[in-house]
Amino acid sequence: MAKVIENPRQLILTHAREILSEKGYSQLTMRGVATACGIALGTIYNYFPNKNDLMVEMMSDYWKTFQSEVDLILGGSGSFSKKLQGIYHSLEGFVGIFRVEWLKPELYQAEEVMGSSRGRKFQAIEMLAARLAKWMEVEGIRFKVMSSREAAAFVVMNFLAMIQTPLVDYTVLEEVILSLLEEEGRGSAN
Template identity: 40%
Template sequence: MSRIIENPKQLILTRAKEILYNEGYEKFSMRTLSKKCDIALGTIYNYYPTKKELIIEMMTDYWKEHFYVLEDIVNSDDTLYIKLNEIFNKLSIFIKTFKEIWLKPEFYENPDYIKNSLEKENIYMEKLVNMIENILLKEVRNNKINLKLDSYETAKFILMNCITMVQMPIFKYSSFEMFLRELL
């Protein structure tokens, strides 16, 4: 008699994240995942036909989880600069977690994967830009900053600089904040 697994898709995602975070992409395999989940390899392939699809789903799931945290940051009573610093820190965790995967050439062999993952990434980036823009607009309404430039373009500028600082840490966030204070 086969055993019933409560929410097998979530179990697979949870264990896959654990392997990825603790052991890295190189040690990540569907067989290892099958053993960690204590389910048949075929069951995993029923939900995720390829490792790439599983990784894309993991990134998507990670974004969804973190948007709840980001919403709390946006809605908090903290200052603009504390909120932006917290967003930077959350974004840093995501980028550092998945950077190893993004740079793998085999992840980009199939144009469908590129299209699918980039479409999702663009949706999440747009949502993050909108969150930052909302923070800026709230600060303007409360007369805490004088926004001299378009709020949407300023939000994109902030986000792209945060991403760049994580990927190339030659420029510190504290220096960026100093520039922002002068700009705003």
């Protein structure tokens, strides 16, 4: 009789995350995940046709957690600066887990992954920018030379660039962002 596994998808993701964090992307194999889970290799392929699909799913799960953190940061107390800093550090934690994978061309070169992975990545970034823009509008935070949507996209893309290639200290970017605020439109920026 076949072994019944409670929530096999979650079991697979949990063990895949452990392998990724302990051994890295190059050591993450479908066979290794199956062994860690104590299930047949074919069962893994029923849920994730290949390693790239497994990675995309792990990144999506972590992104959902990150989005919840952003909601808590924006809904909490504190200045605009403190909230930006909180979002930056939370995003830094997310990207830190997947930095190498985000930059690996093989994750995006396969045609079947290109659409779903890259599309999800950019869709998630756009959703973060939209969430930040909406929050800035509600709080009355306005910028001198750009709309809330453009400002949010500017912030998010610069956060990502700084995290992936840390050539500038966070405080420098924060000063640039704050210098772009309209004095009368600072809302809860201070």
